[in-house]
Amino acid sequence: MTVRVVTDSTGDLPHDVAAAAGLTVVPLNIHFGTETLRDGVDITPDAFYARLVASKRLPTTSQPSAGAFVEAYQRLARDADAIVSVHISAKLSGTYNSALQAVQLLDGARPVDVLDTQQASLGLGLIALAAARVAKAGGTATQVVEEARRAMGQARFFGVVDTLEYLEKGGRIGKAQAFLGNVLKIKPVLAIQDGVAHPVERCRTMQKALDRLVAMVEEAAPIQELGVLHSTTPEAAQALAERVRRFTPDGKVLMGRIGPVVGTYLGPGALGVGLLRRG
Numbered sequence: 625m626t627v628r629v630v631t632d633s634t635g636d637l638p639h640d641v642a643a644a645a646g647l648t649v650v651p652l653n654i655h656f657g658t659e660t661l662r663d664g665v666d667i668t669p670d671a672f673y674a675r676l677v678a679s680k681r682l683p684t685t686s687q688p689s690a691g692a693f694v695e696a697y698q699r700l701a702r703d704a705d706a707i708v709s710v711h712i713s714a715k716l717s718g719t720y721n722s723a724l725q726a727v728q729l730l731d732g733a734r735p736v737d738v739l740d741t742q743q744a745s746l747g748l749g750l751i752a753l754a755a756a757r758v759a760k761a762g763g764t765a766t767q768v769v770e771e772a773r774r775a776m777g778q779a780r781f782f783g784v785v786d787t788l789e790y791l792e793k794g795g796r797i798g799k800a801q802a803f804l805g806n807v808l809k810i811k812p813v814l815a816i817q818d819g820v821a822h823p824v825e826r827c828r829t830m831q832k833a834l835d836r837l838v839a840m841v842e843e844a845a846p847i848q849e850l851g852v853l854h855s856t857t858p859e860a861a862q863a864l865a866e867r868v869r870r871f872t873p874d875g876k877v878l879m880g881r882i883g884p885v886v887g888t889y890l891g892p893g894a895l896g897v898g899l900l901r902r903g
Contacts, residue, residue, distance in 0.1 A: 627759040627768050628700040630709040632688065632719050633663040635749030636853055636896075638880045645756040650696050652719065652885045655684045663885045672884040673856050673892055682790065685885045687718040693726030701734040706765035709738045710752050710772050713819035716744055737769050739776070742819040745886050746851045746878075746898025747781030753849075754900065778848065778901040781816045782824070782840050784833040786893030788812055791821065813837060830893075834864060837897060841868045846902040851878030853896040855887050864895060873902075 631642075633651040642649050651662040656675060661667045663685075667675075676683065693709070700707055714720040723738045730736065741751050754775040759768045785791065788810075811833040813824040824840070827833035841850070850872045854861035865877040878898075882890055890896070 625705045625762075625764050626703060627706045627708060627763060627765050628704040629752060629756040629759050629768065630693075630696055630700070630707060630723075631748065631752035632711050633883055634712040634717065634719070634744055634885050635752050636745045636880055636883045636886055636898075637749040637753065638878075639664070641753070641878065641880075645753050646760050647752055647756045648696055648700060650688045650692055652688055652717070653686045654884050654888065655686065657681075661884070663883055667884055669855070669881045669883060669887065672887060676887065677892055683888055685717075685888050687722045690722045690725035690729060693723050694729050697726060697730055697734065697736055701730075704734065706768075707734060707736040708755055708759070708765060708768045708772060709736060710741055710748070710755055711739065712744050712748055713742045713816070714740045715742075715819035735765060737765060739769070739772055740819075741772075741776050741779070742816075743776070743779050743781060744816050745781050745783070745882065745896055746853055746880070747779045747816055749880075750849055750851065750898050750900050751775040751779050775900055778903065779898070780844055780901065781896060781898045782837055783814050783890060783894060783896040784827075784830065784837055785812060785814065785890050786830070787891060790891035791889050813840075815840070830860075834860075834867075834895070837864070837895070838867050841871055841897055841899065844899055844901055845871050846873075847871050847899050848873070848902040849878070849900045850876075851880060851898045853880045853882045853898070855882040855890060855894040856892040857895065861895060864897070868897065 755772040758771040
């Protein structure tokens with residue numbers, strides 16, 4: 625049986641990593657006024673963050689259309705017996721619902737399992753990678769879905785944002801609403817829990833926030849896989865990776881960027897850690 629795995633661009637996986645795993649990535653959209661750009665296709669992270677900082681109005685984002693998923697599924701169905709589609713939390717995006725609509729439009733042409741991972745950014749990305757590896761090794765659709773669900777139970781995503789301004793303006797602040805008011809200048813540590821952003825701790829400096837982030841990674845041990853992302857500060861991401869490398873079994877840390885869609889809400893200066901626990 626040949627199984628293909630589909631995910632969306634909010635998984636923030638480097639293009640080469642996704643391609644090597646055999647993942648098909650369906651992009652979300654970024655809207656600057658009337659201009660629509662596909663995440664990871666029509667605009668690079670560097671170009672995006674330059675526009676984000678310069679723009680007087682926050683860009684908006686939207687899920688892929690059902691048609692975009694239909695196109696991807698139909699293309700994969702030419703040489704696949706089944707498709708497993710894993711996506712960002714339905715509480716954060718309509719992407720999952722678009723994928724479900726696409727399955728209905730296919731009308732059973734190929735079996736497609738659509739999963740709401742309750743995750744975002746690299747939390748989603750690592751789940752998709754785990755599922756894709758089983759598919760690439762010849763696993764059945766049931767085995768791929770089981771691996772995705774196992775990874776969903778082990779996935780964590782933690783982040784530090786330079787400001788809550790972008791989350792607040794974009795309406796994606798979730799349980800972190802408690803951090804608002806006169807505290808926009810703090811360095812908040814957030815985690816994806818139950819499909820939304822939850823507050824973990826308010827820190828007065830980025831250094832203290834990063835110390836807390838490292839402690840959270842240690843608390844999550846034992847760790848199977850780990851990655852570090854940044855929006856605009858590669859040196860800070862590299863320094864963070866060096867601090868958390870010791871918690872991985874082989875010392876490897878996946879390095880990447882927070883892409884335009886997720887970056888719309890986290891903003892410049894953000895750092896993130898995604899991981900899969902062992903067990």
